[in-house]
Amino acid sequence: GAVVSQHPSRVICKSGTSVKIECRSLDFQATTMFWYRQFPKKSLMLMATSNEGSKATYEQGVEKDKFLINHASLTLSTLTVTSAHPEDSSFYICSARVGGIGGRYNGGYTFGSGTRLTVV
Amino acid sequence: QKEVEQDPGPLSVPEGAIVSLNCTYSNSAFQYFMWYRQYSRKGPELLMYTYSSGNKEDGRFTAQVDKSSKYISLFIRDSQPSDSATYLCATMFSGGYNKLIFGAGTRLAVHP
Numbered sequence: 373g374a375v376v377s378q379h380p381s382r383v384i385c386k387s388g389t390s391v392k393i394e395c396r397s398l399d400f401q402a403t404t405m406f407w408y409r410q411f412p413k414k415s416l417m418l419m420a421t422s423n424e425g426s427k428a429t430y431e432q433g434v435e436k437d438k439f440l441i442n443h444a445s446l447t448l449s450t451l452t453v454t455s456a457h458p459e460d461s462s463f464y465i466c467s468a469r470v471g472g473i474g475g476r477y478n479g480g481y482t483f484g485s486g487t488r489l490t491v492v
Numbered sequence: 493q494k495e496v497e498q499d500p501g502p503l504s505v506p507e508g509a510i511v512s513l514n515c516t517y518s519n520s521a522f523q524y525f526m527w528y529r530q531y532s533r534k535g536p537e538l539l540m541y542t543y544s545s546g547n548k549e550d551g552r553f554t555a556q557v558d559k560s561s562k563y564i565s566l567f568i569r570d571s572q573p574s575d576s577a578t579y580l581c582a583t584m585f586s587g588g589y590n591k592l593i594f595g596a597g598t599r600l601a602v603h604p
Contacts, residue, residue: 378535406591413500415580415596416536465535467592481526481592483535 374400374470378484385456385491393451393487395466401446402468407439410463410486422449456491463488495519498581498595507604511568515581515595518562522583522593525557527566530578530597539579540566571602 375398385391395405404423408416422428422443430436438460440452449468453460466484498515505511513527524543528536540555542548548555556565564581581595 376535413599415498415594418591421591463533467535481538483528483537485535486533488533 374398374468374482376402376466376468376482376484378466378487380487381485382488383490385489387457387491388455390452390454391456391489393453393464393466393489395449395451395468395484397447397468400468400470402449402470403446404469405443405449406467406481407441407449407451408465408467410465412463416465419451453489456489458491461489461491495593496581496583496595498598500596500598502599502601504601504603505571507571507573507602509571509602511566511571511575511600511602513566513568513579513581513598513600515564516562517564517583520559520562521585524584525555525564526582526584526592527553527555527564528580528582528594530580532577536580571600573602573604576601 377396377398379394383391406421407419409419410416418431419434420428420430420441422441424443424446428441438454443449463486465486467481469481496517526541527539529539530536542555542557545557545559552569554567578597578599580597582592584590584592
């Protein structure tokens with residue numbers, strides 16, 4: 373089946389530094405990738421939608437300059453948390469839609485395994 | 493009002509019990525309905541999806557959608573300790589690469 377590989381799985385960084393999270397679609401082309409944030413015992417909050425070759429669309433309240441998204445190829449999307457602070461500590465997850473004949477949904481959203489970011 | 497409402501639980505049941513998980517949604521235009529399972533510190537994995545109203549069965553899992561009452565259900569028969577996870581309902585509109593809209597997730601614990 374379609375796999376999205378997400379790295380790193382866990383990262384600890386100092387306050388003020390930047391962290392890059394990568395998501396790669398291993399056996400399919402991901403035209404669109406979604407980035408989520410999840411707080412402990414809470415649901416997934418969509419941060420942004422990234423489309424290959426164009427600017428990401430951010431959800432209301434998400435800082436574009438803090439959470440930089442790049443989707444330069446059909447198999448790679450990255451999220452960079454810039455000048456990270458302790459309040460940015462969270463679980464970040466990417467997701468890509470897989471196929472679907474004529475764009476028809478076939479249940480094919482696949483998720484990465486997530487990145488636990490801790491800012492100290 | 494949230495677009496998708498889901499009781500976060502936690503829900504604790506003995507092994508072998510039938511589990512019923514539920515969500516309600518507000519927008520009648522939603523067409524696709526999904527259930528995801530998420531183990532701790534992992535990404536969600538798709539369990540089942542349904543288009544419009546009706547039932548869908550896969551092994552011990554049954555998904556039901558009642559569009560008239562805007563109600564989504566997931567039933568787990570003969571629950572196992574390995575079913576212990578957070579279950580997220582999700583929905584989306586028909587057509588295009590639309591975003592998923594998730595419920596809060598229900599934490600389920602199945603004890604031996």
